[in-house]
Amino acid sequence: MPDDSIRCDACPVLCYIKPGRTGSCDRYGNHDGKLVRLDPHVVLDRAVERGDSVVPFLERSRDWDGTLVSRGETFVTAIGAGTTYPDYKPAPFIISSQVDGVDMVTVVTEGIFSYCGVKVKIDTDRHLGAECSTVRSQGEAVGHVTTSEYGSQMLSLGGVRHLTGGSRHEGTATCDALLQLCNGNAVELKIDDGAKVVVQAGKPPIVDGVQEERMRVGCGSATIGMFAKQWFGKVDDVVVVDDHITGVLSEHQAGRLLGIPETGIKLKGRRSTPGRYFQVADPGTSWGGTNIDDPLSILGKFNVKKAWPGLRLLMVSTTGEHYAYFELDEDLKPREKNLPPNLSQSVARIKENCEPALCTVLFMGGAGGSLRAGVTENPVRLTHSVRDALTRVTCGGAPVYVWPGGGITFMADLARMPQNAFGYVPTPALVAPIEFTLKLSDYAELGGYMDSVRPLDSVVSESEKRKRIVAHVQNPWPLEGRSVKNAKKKK
Amino acid sequence: MKHRAQIRLLSDGRRLHLQDGPIDLIVEAFGEPVEVNKAYGACVARFEMVLDELCRELKLLRQACCVHDVWPSGSVARRMTAAVAPYATEYFITPMAAVAGAVAEEILAAMTNSASLSRAYVNDGGDIALHLDAGEQFVVGMVDRPDQPSLFGTTTLTDADPVRGIATSGWRGRSFSLGIADAVTVLADRAAAADAAATIIANAVDLPGHPAIVRVPACELAPDSDLDERLVTQDVGPLNTVEVDRALAAGIATAAKLLRIGLIRSAALNLQGETRVVGMQQPKPVSPPAHERILVHA
Numbered sequence: 001m002p003d004d005s006i007r008c009d010a011c012p013v014l015c016y017i018k019p020g021r022t023g024s025c026d027r028y029g030n031h032d033g034k035l036v037r038l039d040p041h042v043v044l045d046r047a048v049e050r051g052d053s054v055v056p057f058l059e060r061s062r063d064w065d066g067t068l069v070s071r072g073e074t075f076v077t078a079i080g081a082g083t084t085y086p087d088y089k090p091a092p093f094i095i096s097s098q099v100d101g102v103d104m105v106t107v108v109t110e111g112i113f114s115y116c117g118v119k120v121k122i123d124t125d126r127h128l129g130a131e132c133s134t135v136r137s138q139g140e141a142v143g144h145v146t147t148s149e150y151g152s153q154m155l156s157l158g159g160v161r162h163l164t165g166g167s168r169h170e171g172t173a174t175c176d177a178l179l180q181l182c183n184g185n186a187v188e189l190k191i192d193d194g195a196k197v198v199v200q201a202g203k204p205p206i207v208d209g210v211q212e213e214r215m216r217v218g219c220g221s222a223t224i225g226m227f228a229k230q231w232f233g234k235v236d237d238v239v240v241v242d243d244h245i246t247g248v249l250s251e252h253q254a255g256r257l258l259g260i261p262e263t264g265i266k267l268k269g270r271r272s273t274p275g276r277y278f279q280v281a282d283p284g285t286s287w288g289g290t291n292i293d294d295p296l297s298i299l300g301k302f303n304v305k306k307a308w309p310g311l312r313l314l315m316v317s318t319t320g321e322h323y324a325y326f327e328l329d330e331d332l333k334p335r336e337k338n339l340p341p342n343l344s345q346s347v348a349r350i351k352e353n354c355e356p357a358l359c360t361v362l363f364m365g366g367a368g369g370s371l372r373a374g375v376t377e378n379p380v381r382l383t384h385s386v387r388d389a390l391t392r393v394t395c396g397g398a399p400v401y402v403w404p405g406g407g408i409t410f411m412a413d414l415a416r417m418p419q420n421a422f423g424y425v426p427t428p429a430l431v432a433p434i435e436f437t438l439k440l441s442d443y444a445e446l447g448g449y450m451d452s453v454r455p456l457d458s459v460v461s462e463s464e465k466r467k468r469i470v471a472h473v474q475n476p477w478p479l480e481g482r483s484v485k486n487a488k489k490k491k
Numbered sequence: 492m493k494h495r496a497q498i499r500l501l502s503d504g505r506r507l508h509l510q511d512g513p514i515d516l517i518v519e520a521f522g523e524p525v526e527v528n529k530a531y532g533a534c535v536a537r538f539e540m541v542l543d544e545l546c547r548e549l550k551l552l553r554q555a556c557c558v559h560d561v562w563p564s565g566s567v568a569r570r571m572t573a574a575v576a577p578y579a580t581e582y583f584i585t586p587m588a589a590v591a592g593a594v595a596e597e598i599l600a601a602m603t604n605s606a607s608l609s610r611a612y613v614n615d616g617g618d619i620a621l622h623l624d625a626g627e628q629f630v631v632g633m634v635d636r637p638d639q640p641s642l643f644g645t646t647t648l649t650d651a652d653p654v655r656g657i658a659t660s661g662w663r664g665r666s667f668s669l670g671i672a673d674a675v676t677v678l679a680d681r682a683a684a685a686d687a688a689a690t691i692i693a694n695a696v697d698l699p700g701h702p703a704i705v706r707v708p709a710c711e712l713a714p715d716s717d718l719d720e721r722l723v724t725q726d727v728g729p730l731n732t733v734e735v736d737r738a739l740a741a742g743i744a745t746a747a748k749l750l751r752i753g754l755i756r757s758a759a760l761n762l763q764g765e766t767r768v769v770g771m772q773q774p775k776p777v778s779p780p781a782h783e784r785i786l787v788h789a
Contacts, residue, residue, distance in 0.1 A: 005714050011495060011512030012546035016714040024713070025513035026665060 006030050114429040116365035117158025118181055119411070121149065122197065122205045123215040123357035125243060125318060127283030127291075128153045129194025136190045140173035141166065145191060151215040155189070155199075157181070163428055175428035181361050182414055182422040182430065195285060201361040201414045208285055214354035216318035220247035220288065221276045223318055223350065228254035230346045231314070237263040238314045241280065241298065241322070243289035251275035264306030264332075265313070268298050288317040295324050302332045314343055320350035360415065363395065363422075365432055367408035375436055378447035382436065383408055385446050391438040396421040496539050507531055511542045514594055514615065520602055521610040521627075530606035534613075537601035541567055541594055552586045553717035555579070567597045574683035577754055578691055585717040588666075592658050592686025595620035599682075613682075616665060618658040618689075620682035623650040631657060648678075654756050656682030660689035661761070667709050667716060667723035671738055672696035674761045675746075678770075679754065688755045696742035696760055703728030730763055739767045746770075 005016040008023045015023035022029040135143040143157030162174040186200035198206035220242030238249040249255040250263045252275030269280035280298040284291025295315040316323040326334035372379035385391040395412035403409040423431035496511035507518040520530040544565040556579040570593035571586035595613040599620040611622040628649040661674040675693040679685035705726035709718035746758040746769045757770030
């Protein structure tokens with residue numbers, strides 16, 4: 001046999017399979033010399049979600065009594081539905097089912113998205129890179145650093161400019177990074193003049209080899225406000241180190257209210273309001289998202305007229321991850337001491353109040369003219385129908401946010417989609433599932449392919465290649481919801 | 492080996508889905524619940540043995556029929572060989588051309604031999620074996636593009652019809668085809684016979700040497716294919732109406748011959764949206780969904 005074939009041992013047929021082909025079952029294939037099980041078409045099964053046993057296996061229970069079990073409620077997703085590009089033919093599956101007595105139609109297709117990307121939120125205070133810096137994967141530009149949000153750093157990856165507007169390598173690397181992220185895999189990203197960060201949806205970020213544990217409890221000033229009372233009487237001054245706003249207890253409004261005396265402490269950086277300092281150090285990946293390893297480096301000399309020997313000072317970061325305790329010596333120099341137990345409690349409390357740091361990834365794409373043409377002969381009507389909330393858009397069964405304005409540009413949370421929902425075409429572009437659900441009567445009105453509508457039964461019955469999965473608990477059931485139930489009256 | 496097969500009741504609570512290697516069946520029996528239950532039990536018991544039986548004789552079944560005058564021993568393998576034997580002198584055909592239909596037949600027989608059923612069907616990836624008791628009927632839906640199933644018509648089969656087997660073949664289906672038909676659906680007395688005939692007729696729908704047709708030696712796609720170095724159709728570009736007509740006419744000629752000698756009851760040939768029918772009334776346009784509808788595709 002030719003040596004580029006592999007022999008499948010999944011069943012006694014023992015097919016020889018050429019690269020890029022499948023065996024006689026169409027279930028196993030040769031992908032780059034490896035035997036892979038191919039993704040079957042995914043069918044969400046709400047009955048399973050509810051814990052009903054709908055599909056008993058006969059394999060080991062021959063004594064099944066033949067009782068007909070109740071119908072499951074099933075939603076066919078677009079994952080693995082297939083597509084033809086350009087979509088001059090009706091979408092691969094146009095399925096009708098009954099929901100609350102209304103004939104519903106779900107048009108299921110896999111869209112090829114040239115205009116698409118992901119927005120990544122990385123919960124960290126560490127400095128990942130300057131705004132607008134290029135983000136690279138496999139050495140190629142795949143996106144950029146965008147705004148910082150509260151406790152998080154945002155990246156924008158992909159987009160048509162990287163996918164098809166640059167070099168072939170750039171497009172391929174971008175498509176690959178998007179595909180990996182969308183399918184729930186980890187991707188290593190390098191930010192120009194910044195950090196190396198490993199991003200995986202739903203997992204903590206790994207910044208320069210260190211896994212981020214928590215989000216900061218608040219900015220340095222907010223932390224002072226939250227914990228001032230707990231520190232009162234146990235320590236003379238507290239500095240909460242933060243790249244954004246470093247807080248100083250004795251100067252802060254919260255300290256003043258408690259009657260905490262001045263300590264003669266001197267902070268570097270730019271004072272904003274009393275007890276709040278910007279830019280005490282450069283951004284970095286250490287204490288509170290700054291570049292300092294020695295907290296004393298952000299302090300000037302204590303004011304000899306106000307400080308006193310023995311003055312107790314706690315320095316802590318906004319996550320409680322870094323902390324140090326000092327007492328002033330006779331020369332008013334801070335000397336590091338062990339953290340007293342009653343203060344270690346408050347440091348633990350800061351940690352406790354931090355949420356776990358995560359990477360979250362939203363897919364963003366636009367349904368183009370040809371994709372919409374697979375749904376209706378009059379594509380703009382689909383857009384209008386989505387706008388008017390007559391048509392519900394879902395992405396692998398997950399709810400989407402449709403951006404206002406023209407077109408159908410939507411965002412979906414990957415954590416709420418089934419695993420491995422995405423594919424790609426060599427264009428390069430991503431293949432993402434998209435489903436449009438609407439009333440049968442509305443579908444007819446907007447010029448839908450009525451001849452191609454198939455009852456749900458027929459799709460589920462030919463379920464050789466369909467995979468039933470459990471619907472995500474947090475997702476509204478795609479066939480229900482306000483926009484469908486309370487759809488405005490026709491005509 | 493028992494645990495390899497996937498056997499489950501579909502969510503409608505009526506149909507069984509059985510899968511083992513490349514064999515994939517949807518089975519439904521109608522009758523008294525206790526009889527249906529018995530039938531399903533027999534179906535599962537027989538199913539679990541079929542693939543191993545076939546694979547034991549796979550080498551023989553992949554050879555052109557009857558050249559060595561050696562008949563296989565397994566009952567499914569013998570159904571396959573019997574179904575292709577009528578074609579052996581005139582065409583290249585191996586028993587594998589009837590494997591799906593023969594498996595469907597075998598499973599149906601296991602059910603009807605052990606239970607009293609009003610109706611039953613075994614759908615093996617579009618090749619279907621039917622059982623109809625007196626006064627019963629099936630409405631069969633037809634699909635022109637197996638890769639994009641949508642009904643183009645329906646036909647009704649009653650117990651008075653001799654038809655108990657339906658099969659579809661075409662280059663877009665799971666098996667290789669030497670022809671260019673999108674789908675040829677055949678009604679015959681038995682499923683294995685329908686399967687073999689559909690293969691022969693689909694091979695005959697052709698335009699030899701046409702530049703828009705992409706053909707590749709079967710062994711380059713699947714090294715162990717029974718078609719060996721024969722050119723199988725991988726793509727068909729747009730054809731004009733004259734060409735479509737010519738290709739379909741070639742298929743119709745073959746189908747008419749098979750009809751005449753009683754190997755088939757009727758056939759519907761589909762190529763790029765054009766349908767030709769021999770031996771039965773034109774398929775009815777699609778009517779509202781009926782629960783007894785069976786989707787036909789390769």
